[in-house]
Amino acid sequence: MVASIREYRAKIKSTEATKKITRAMELIAASRVIRAQQQAAAAAPYARELTRAVSALATYSRVDHPITTEPENPTRAAVLVVTSDRGLAGAYSASVLKEAERLVEKLRTEGKEALLYVTGRKGVAYYKFRQRTLEDSWTGISDRPQYADARALGDALVGSFLTEDGGADEVHVVFTRFRSMLVQTPDVIRLMPLQVVEGEDKPESGEALPLYEFEPSASEVLDQLLPRYVYSRIFFCLMQAAASELASRQRAMKAATDNAQELILHYTRIANQARQAGITQEISEIVGGANALADANAGSE
Amino acid sequence: MSDPLHVELVAADRVVWSGDASMVVARTAEGEVGILADHAPLLSLMVPGVVEVRTGGGETTRAAVDSGFLSVAGNRVSILAEQAVLASDIDAAKASKDLEDAEKGDLEDEAALGELRRARAWVLATERS
Numbered sequence: 241m242v243a244s245i246r247e248y249r250a251k252i253k254s255t256e257a258t259k260k261i262t263r264a265m266e267l268i269a270a271s272r273v274i275r276a277q278q279q280a281a282a283a284a285p286y287a288r289e290l291t292r293a294v295s296a297l298a299t300y301s302r303v304d305h306p307i308t309t310e311p312e313n314p315t316r317a318a319v320l321v322v323t324s325d326r327g328l329a330g331a332y333s334a335s336v337l338k339e340a341e342r343l344v345e346k347l348r349t350e351g352k353e354a355l356l357y358v359t360g361r362k363g364v365a366y367y368k369f370r371q372r373t374l375e376d377s378w379t380g381i382s383d384r385p386q387y388a389d390a391r392a393l394g395d396a397l398v399g400s401f402l403t404e405d406g407g408a409d410e411v412h413v414v415f416t417r418f419r420s421m422l423v424q425t426p427d428v429i430r431l432m433p434l435q436v437v438e439g440e441d442k443p444e445s446g447e448a449l450p451l452y453e454f455e456p457s458a459s460e461v462l463d464q465l466l467p468r469y470v471y472s473r474i475f476f477c478l479m480q481a482a483a484s485e486l487a488s489r490q491r492a493m494k495a496a497t498d499n500a501q502e503l504i505l506h507y508t509r510i511a512n513q514a515r516q517a518g519i520t521q522e523i524s525e526i527v528g529g530a531n532a533l534a535d536a537n538a539g540s541e
Numbered sequence: 542m543s544d545p546l547h548v549e550l551v552a553a554d555r556v557v558w559s560g561d562a563s564m565v566v567a568r569t570a571e572g573e574v575g576i577l578a579d580h581a582p583l584l585s586l587m588v589p590g591v592v593e594v595r596t597g598g599g600e601t602t603r604a605a606v607d608s609g610f611l612s613v614a615g616n617r618v619s620i621l622a623e624q625a626v627l628a629s630d631i632d633a634a635k636a637s638k639d640l641e642d643a644e645k646g647d648l649e650d651e652a653a654l655g656e657l658r659r660a661r662a663w664v665l666a667t668e669r670s
Binding site for chain 1 (some may be wrong): 549551552553554555558569570571581582583584585586608610612614619621623
């Protein structure tokens with residue numbers, strides 16, 4: 241009986257330690273979500289100005305560029321899957337991967353072969369375990385993406401898209417959209433061929449775009465502008481994914497902390513019961529012993 | 542007199558500088574351009590270099606940018622660059638070291654050449670201010 245009290249005490253102690261850890265992780269994730277949101281807000285002006293410039297070009301000159309032209313019969317599609325580097329974020333990576341699998345399946349029924357590009361250790365591990373070949377992968381950027389990372393990803397994807405033979409005919413991105421602290425949903429966007437004037441903040445329809453002069457020429461500006469537009473969209477996806485990952489980790493850790501608290505209560509109750517049972521038994525033993533002594537003494541006298 | 546141009550200097554991950562100015566000088570692929578009020582709408586490629594923003598009060602803000610875009614429309618000037626830093630925020634010692642390193646690099650290589658141009662722009666921005 242005494243042993244079982246000790247057992248429960250040990251369990252309570254270890255659960256308390258776990259609870260402290262999950263609580264700390266929850267708080268860290270919470271503060272990082274805010275930072276991730278600020279980062280996303282800080283990057284918004286660049287994306288907005290770039291979108292304006294692209295739409296100006298699209299309106300006033302013929303947008304005829306490999307990045308915006310639909311290939312005639314697409315046979316290969318690159319899929320960029322944005323997952324997390326670390327676990328303990330609930331179903332975050334699992335749901336992105338599920339969405340990615342669905343997309344790959346859909347592409348296959350359309351007769352397109354999927355070329356996988358993966359960010360995040362979780363995704364890499366998932367595909368490695370299933371022995372699927374990855375075209376390329378990046379790790380170590382999931383919770384704090386920098387523009388340079390987006391650029392590296394973009395370079396690879398644009399490069400593959402512009403390759404005539406063996407390259408991708410279209411490029412999709414699977415990432416998690418951050419809708420609110422409570423809701424993050426896996427989402428797919430088609431990055432290339434680019435549909436100009438789409439996206440988060442297209443200029444209002446009433447706003448007339450000025451007649452631009454292009455230096456050195458419209459096509460050269462376009463050559464520079466479109467890849468950057470792609471990079472900026474990838475950056476946007478990475479930032480959304482980072483905020484989602486952190487929000488999802490915060491929620492998972494909150495649930496873990498709550499569960500730990502419940503377990504502690506449960507164990508404390510059992511430990512108290514065991515302690516009480518032990519005391520009751522001791523009292524009844526003492527009373528029983530005293531009675532027996534008293535009876536024996538009464539008998540002998 | 543309030544300054545007629547509204548200028549936004551935007552890097553990929555943040556707004557570097559934004560405010561009103563009377564003139565903007567930047568280096569485009571065609572050469573240096575000065576933008577004054579009521580400039581015709583322009584969308585131009587920039588090469589790595591120094592951007593100067595002059596206000597009516599005679600103050601000049603300098604920033605180093607790597608290649609990007611200059612867009613002018615209706616007295617709104619937006620300067621978009623993947624990297625942009627105000628001259629006052631550049632670490633001069635680090636900038637000149639970067640330049641030295643870049644000069645040693647392989648100049649046939651596109652990326653190394655880009656880095657060299659960027660490093661030169663950074664140093665230039667610190668020297669002029």
